[in-house]
Amino acid sequence: MTDLQKQIKERTQAVREQMQQAARASGRNIADIMLLAASKTQTPETVAESRELGMDLFGENRVQELEEKAVFGAYGDKKVNLIGHVQSNKAKIAVKYASVIESVDSIEIAQAIANAATKIGKTQDVLVEINIANEESKFGILPKNLDAFLCEICNISGVHVQGLMTNPPISLKKGQNSRFFANLYKLFIDIKAKKYDNISMSILSMGMSRDFCEAIAEGSNIVRIGTGIFGERK
Ligand SMILES: *Cc1c(COP(=O)(O)O)cnc(C)c1O
Numbered sequence: 388m389t390d391l392q393k394q395i396k397e398r399t400q401a402v403r404e405q406m407q408q409a410a411r412a413s414g415r416n417i418a419d420i421m422l423l424a425a426s427k428t429q430t431p432e433t434v435a436e437s438r439e440l441g442m443d444l445f446g447e448n449r450v451q452e453l454e455e456k457a458v459f460g461a462y463g464d465k466k467v468n469l470i471g472h473v474q475s476n477k478a479k480i481a482v483k484y485a486s487v488i489e490s491v492d493s494i495e496i497a498q499a500i501a502n503a504a505t506k507i508g509k510t511q512d513v514l515v516e517i518n519i520a521n522e523e524s525k526f527g528i529l530p531k532n533l534d535a536f537l538c539e540i541c542n543i544s545g546v547h548v549q550g551l552m553t554n555p556p557i558s559l560k561k562g563q564n565s566r567f568f569a570n571l572y573k574l575f576i577d578i579k580a581k582k583y584d585n586i587s588m589s590i591l592s593m594g595m596s597r598d599f600c601e602a603i604a605e606g607s608n609i610v611r612i613g614t615g616i617f618g619e620r621k
Pocket residue numbers: 425427448470471554595596597611612613614615
């Protein structure tokens with residue numbers, strides 16, 4: 388094992404232990420929570436060398452990076468989700484490689500994804516990205532617009548909504564994002580109870596290196612960890 392692999396393995400184990408503690412503290416089953424390694428900016432070689440070191444799946448922000456690493460064979464038999472903003476002209480590549488596209492935030496992109504998916508005989512699993520803190524600078528559907536958005540997207544065959552994801556403000560203080568995570572969980576439960584056609588609420592993707600324990604306490608079932616696994620990005 389290389390030094391880099393040792394470091395990644397140790398960090399991943401440490402993250403797992405904290406996930407375990409957070410799950411136990413809130414009476415949750417750790418088996419219900421997935422560890423996604425956010426591998427943006429990591430080379431295909433690093434991803435390939437890390438994939439047996441304890442993560443459940445990978446996440447990429449940029450479609451081009453996803454394609455490059457997938458073509459290299461970096462992910463092996465691990466799944467990879469797209470977690471960054473997608474443009475319609477990249478939908479075809481996204482659909483080819485992504486297990487779940489977590490960042491759907493407009494009908495236009497949902498339609499482009501659906502068209503690309505249909506062409507290759509796939510129904511693309513997606514999450515709706517929610518701008519939970521109503522930040523002007525952020526992508527995502529505002530909570531108040533979510534019902535209307537779901538009413539539209541549920542008519543698009545070729546995509547299947549599996550849940551929600553969010554990117555809250557960068558967490559500077561412990562506990563700072565708890566209320567945003569709690570609000571997203573409430574939205575997730577409310578939507579689930581409404582039983583929209585063609586909409587499932589099974590995935591709640593929230594929590595990053597700085598705040599994943601809070602996210603788990605509030606009901607997350609995918610945490611997306613970059614720095615905590617790979618170290619500081621260059
Ligand atoms: C980079 C990134 C992460 C991981 O961030 P870290 O703070 O490095 O853990 C998670 N989600 C998204 C959407 C990201 O872009």
